Ligand SMILES: Cc1cc2nc3c(=O)[nH]c(=O)nc-3n(C[C@H](O)[C@H](O)[C@H](O)COP(=O)(O)OP(=O)(O)OC[C@H]3O[C@@H](n4cnc5c(N)ncnc54)[C@H](O)[C@@H]3O)c2cc1C
């Protein structure tokens with residue numbers, strides 16, 4: 058019909074068709090948005106009225122923040138009168154999700170866009186299969202840090218998987234960049250919308266307190282790999298409360314974010330001890346955290362800090378053997394565990410520690426020799442990468458000792474790894490896959506017998 062018109066009329070007609078198509082398309086989008094808003098309102102209203110079914114609050118955390126936020130979430134819902142089940146994601150099955158009415162997920166991302174170690178089984182077994190979750194309504198709080206290339210990757214993947222299984226979002230996924238208080242406030246306001254209760258009080262990271270620097274010693278005078286300092290701090294309030302595996306969070310003056318350090322001591326030592334590598338920025342200036350601890354702060358000065366629970370790196374409470382693997386400042390976390398094991402009289406410990414050169418990088422040599430003599434360390438492998446012509450690292454020693462690793466694991470050993478992620482833990486992980494098989498290492502992770510504090 059358009060061909061029968063003169064060129065002018067044809068142009069008008071074509072423009073009309075385009076305008077109509079555009080109107081239809083916009084209408085479709087508006088209708089979809091309205092439908093989604095209605096579904097969200099209905100989902101929220103059901104919770105506010107109390108459908109009776111408990112809300113599942115599931116968390117996956119590597120260094121404890123997601124767990125802390127999940128607990129606060131559960132507390133806020135409970136206070137508002139909503140029944141809650143709080144569970145680590147590692148214990149949640151597909152059947153749990155299919156049977157739940159509402160679920161809130163608080164999950165972090167670690168490594169290079171990876172799920173926390175404790176959530177690997179969920180990722181493999183539950184997210185690796187299809188489920189009918191059309192009866193589930195969900196919310197996701199995805200923790201991460203935009204400094205990493207794959208920001209909040211696990212939360213995003215989880216959210217996409219839930220949608221693909223037919224679950225309905227209670228609200229849009231909320232992403233938290235390095236503890237961003239605005240994102241946390243948004244989550245709290247979403248919880249308040251859901252329950253109809255007033256918004257829970259602010260839950261920014263817990264406050265720090267003053268800790269006094271009481272000791273500092275250079276562990277590697279003249280070392281080629283950068284100064285490593287043994288640093289000791291005592292709390293002004295005298296409260297010494299942590300377990301081996303926990304972290305010390307320092308807020309340096311002028312820094313927007315806190316810095317984590319693995320605690321190298323146990324409370325009976327009377328203070329927190331750390332092993333800190335002095336870092337320098339591209340401008341040659343010392344790093345804010347390591348510079349404060351290793352240089353600027355004088356003995357007797359205070360720094361603002363707190364102890365942070367790090368359940369992913371706690372030891373299982375068992376007499377079974379322990380393989381402790383680390384390099385450089387990673388000795389810190391292993392030292393706390395060795396001290397705890399010594400105090401518990403648990404002696405089947407194998408320490409594999411790597412540094413550059415025996416002199417001067419043999420951090421805490423006297424102590425390690427003492428533990429070896431007294432039997433706390435049953436097997437010791439010190440690997441100094443530059444003390445021979447070929448470069449040797451802990452992962453090489455591990456591979457060479459494959460038979461013994463398998464025997465220790467068969468005997469129930471837990472493997473702890475502490476220290477640099479790129480330089481060490483990835484290579485150790487690859488060696489363990491070769492030694493134990495991918496399934497063997499996955500089974501060990503699922504059983505909580507492969508625990509890491511890597512950075
Ligand atoms: C879970 C965890 C445990 C940690 N435990 C320890 C520990 O026991 N001992 C310890 O010394 N550090 C540890 N760190 C690292 C520590 O938190 C700081 O990142 C480090 O001290 C640098 O902070 P800064 O403020 O001194 O440097 P910034 O001012 O943040 O940066 C200064 C310079 O250092 C570089 N830099 C920062 N971090 C690293 C790094 N890891 N490797 C190489 N270059 C870096 C930066 O690119 C920059 O050029 C841990 C980190 C995490 C996440």
Ligand SMILES: Cc1cc2nc3c(=O)[nH]c(=O)nc-3n(C[C@H](O)[C@H](O)[C@H](O)COP(=O)(O)O)c2cc1C
Nearest residue numbers: 118119120121122123165168170201202205208209
């Ligand atoms: C070793 C390490 C690796 C990390 N990798 C990522 C990452 O790949 N992507 C991201 O968004 N955040 C990453 N983060 C930031 C964490 O997700 C963020 O600090 C989060 O708040 C930690 O929560 P958690 O304590 O519950 O594990 C990483 C943090 C650490 C310490």
